[in-house]
Amino acid sequence: SKCGFSCSVLALCLDVFKRSFSLHRTHSLKDMENIFQLVRNVIPPLTGKRHKGQDGRIGIVGGCQEYTGAPYFAAITALKVGADLSHVFCTKDAATVIKSYSPELIVHPVLDSPNAVHEVEKWLPRLHSVVIGPGLGRDEVLLENTKGIIEKSKVKGIPIIIDADGLWLISQQPSLIQGYQRAILTPNYMEFSRLYEAMLRDPVDSSDHHGCVLRLSQAMGNLTIVQKGERDLISDGEKVLVCSHEGSSRRCGGQGDLLSGSLGVLAHWAFLAGAEKTNGQNPFLVAAFGACSLTRQSNHQAFQKFGRSMTASDMVSEVGTAFSKLFET
Numbered sequence: 001s002k003c004g005f006s007c008s009v010l011a012l013c014l015d016v017f018k019r020s021f022s023l024h025r026t027h028s029l030k031d032m033e034n035i036f037q038l039v040r041n042v043i044p045p046l047t048g049k050r051h052k053g054q055d056g057r058i059g060i061v062g063g064c065q066e067y068t069g070a071p072y073f074a075a076i077t078a079l080k081v082g083a084d085l086s087h088v089f090c091t092k093d094a095a096t097v098i099k100s101y102s103p104e105l106i107v108h109p110v111l112d113s114p115n116a117v118h119e120v121e122k123w124l125p126r127l128h129s130v131v132i133g134p135g136l137g138r139d140e141v142l143l144e145n146t147k148g149i150i151e152k153s154k155v156k157g158i159p160i161i162i163d164a165d166g167l168w169l170i171s172q173q174p175s176l177i178q179g180y181q182r183a184i185l186t187p188n189y190m191e192f193s194r195l196y197e198a199m200l201r202d203p204v205d206s207s208d209h210h211g212c213v214l215r216l217s218q219a220m221g222n223l224t225i226v227q228k229g230e231r232d233l234i235s236d237g238e239k240v241l242v243c244s245h246e247g248s249s250r251r252c253g254g255q256g257d258l259l260s261g262s263l264g265v266l267a268h269w270a271f272l273a274g275a276e277k278t279n280g281q282n283p284f285l286v287a288a289f290g291a292c293s294l295t296r297q298s299n300h301q302a303f304q305k306f307g308r309s310m311t312a313s314d315m316v317s318e319v320g321t322a323f324s325k326l327f328e329t
């Protein structure tokens, strides 16, 4: 009879656990459908009333001798998502290369000039957001200049997306961005581990990814963090959103650069729209969910066409149809 009693108690506990789990699942499932609608709410309508620039002027800080593709991918994706102007602030020798990729981009060869910070600062009043890091590299002089650019961008109060080697810089000096709640970090698996260990002194607990991204955001002062991976985990230290929108198993380089470029636009739109348009949700969580879904949808469509030979450039060509499929139908 003792065994009978303990078995029924165990069955009761299991039942409660199961219901709470499924309740949690239903709750987050409802949230997910809402989230797509919230992304739609922040997208500015195309009307005849708007002038060039009003739908977004985005700055990409990155591009060096080794890496010229990453800043291009981020900048062209910002235009494809719907920004009106896309600026790239890169080194002198990267500028000619990036200019040759496309006439649509406004490319400033200033990142390695003696007064780089001032050269970028004078453009900041005309920029709605900045994306720091794609193709930045790890040269000490460039990282030093980037520190100054981050400081000036914070003073302007604009959304700051930090990716790639910008995250390398933040891991070395977290105080640069800690507590700036208009920042969104977009680490891949490795960049997340580096930043997590720098901030929390512990290795990532691979059995608790949700807890890790939540704790890292809290340690960084509740800025928004997107941990990219098989499922993208997005947290502002309050909640964790999961984007598992179908992509593909093709992992070519450059995909994270498309994500950070699209996020530069969506973060500006969501910030401008404000919490009333996002049902009280943190606008940066909504923007990050939109950018993750869009990148994965672009990957999915490009993979359908090109399979294993798919490249980041193929994904750029899919951004327009992916965007309208996700947010305009």
Ligand SMILES: NC(=O)C1=CN([C@@H]2O[C@H](COP(=O)(O)OP(=O)(O)OC[C@H]3O[C@@H](n4cnc5c(N)ncnc54)[C@H](O)[C@@H]3O)[C@@H](O)[C@H]2O)[C@@H](O)CC1
Binding pocket: 066, 067, 068, 069, 070, 071, 133, 134, 135, 136, 137, 164, 165, 188, 189, 190, 191, 253, 254, 256, 257
């Ligand atoms: N065409 C281009 O110009 C490109 C330039 N890029 C730039 O290259 C610089 C370095 O970026 P990386 O992503 O290579 O540097 P990371 O420091 O993120 O990656 C370091 C190493 O970790 C490995 N790694 C990445 N994801 C992993 C995972 N999920 N599991 C295990 N190992 C993993 C990578 O193979 C890489 O060798 C950045 O500035 C980035 O913007 C990349 O964006 C790729 C495209």
Ligand SMILES: Nc1ncnc2c1ncn2[C@@H]1O[C@H](COP(=O)(O)OP(=O)(O)OP(=O)(O)O)[C@@H](O)[C@H]1O
Binding pocket: 164, 187, 188, 189, 228, 229, 230, 231, 232, 247, 248, 249, 251, 252, 253, 254, 255, 256, 257, 258, 259, 292, 295, 296
């Ligand atoms: N295992 C996976 N399955 C499905 N999608 C993935 C997987 N890993 C990453 N992704 C998606 O691929 C995109 C890029 O993520 P990734 O981790 O490659 O960034 P990254 O390393 O910064 O890329 P980049 O080469 O541009 O620097 C994101 O949209 C992410 O959601």
Ligand SMILES: [Mg+2]
Binding pocket: 163, 164, 188, 256, 257
């Ligand atoms: Mg990257």
